[in-house]
Amino acid sequence: MPMQQPLEPSAGGAARRAPGGLSAAARRYGALPMPALDWNAQVERETAPLYARVKTVIPAIEWPFFAPYVKAINALKAERNAVILAHNYQTPEIYNCVADFVGDSLQLAREATKVDADIIVQCGVHFMAETSKILNPDKTVLIPDPRAGCSLAASITGADVRLLRAKFPGVPIVAYVNTSAEVKAEVDICCTSSNAIDVVESLGADTVVFLPDRYLASYVAAHTKVKIVSWHGACEVHERFTAEELRRYRTDDPSLQIIAHPECPPDVIAEADYTGSTAGMIDWVRRRRPRRVVMVTECSMADNVQAELPEVDFVRPCNLCPHMKRITLPKILDSLLHLREEVAIDPAIAARARRAVERMVNLRR
């Protein structure tokens, strides 16, 4: 098996800083001065409707720290003609108070194709920002911290995919969107956890190579007749959950509902009442309104859904994604002020990756 790659983004997709510290985007649009970040009665008044959205998950004592950033970021978005796309794993003050669009990878990829803005600020991890850039080559795509990687994206390179192609000639290759642009450029089609089974079956093949998540691959294999050849990657957050801890929760409260993400190991999924993508899990809780539920996924998502559904009691086995948590309000503000870090992808790689992403986005089943 090939060596695991480091978590930093690959050079092919790395953000670029122009000489002298200014990003290329800052030279195009100009940097802006730092706004005032004082907490005062006016800021309190202006941000009160936003605090009302998160008051069940952000203590009042913490709001004076967040509110000046929330106000400044929302003003800068208008000034920059920028939008913020935020993944479901972002913290509540980002997800509920500054994001224009929220969702899972597929929802964000779709939104990225529709945005009417000059600048996209991606609050998520690096492969998500790359996907936005792939779909919006003429827009400026920023990620507030380019070190926000992903253990799945880091588990495989474009060279690895070329080796798989040579080993399995004629077999279609599907890549989970949690991959770098250079990997997407080598595959036939991308998928997310929402549409993985549909994508695999859309190919009309007996066998499909599915990468890089071995657990999502085994989940797909359990729900299709197509033979799945998997890679050895794993999400460092979801693989930490154990079936035993879920059984303990169930013993303590037999009425507890357990819903799990398909990046979890198979014995964890076997304990779940429902398995689906982050968007699927949120929909499930919205529709079913369980009295108590445990979302077996990154723990910020429970906070975000709790803010919307205060009557549901969320049990929180807190597994944080350290990469998602690199994105903070101060870094988003810095990103909008100085237009960094800009995501740049070799145009030839981006064009090939776009084919695989658009094939997924356009799939209708």
Ligand code: SF4
């Ligand atoms: S939660 Fe897992 S799959 Fe998602 S970004 Fe973090 S490491 Fe990657």
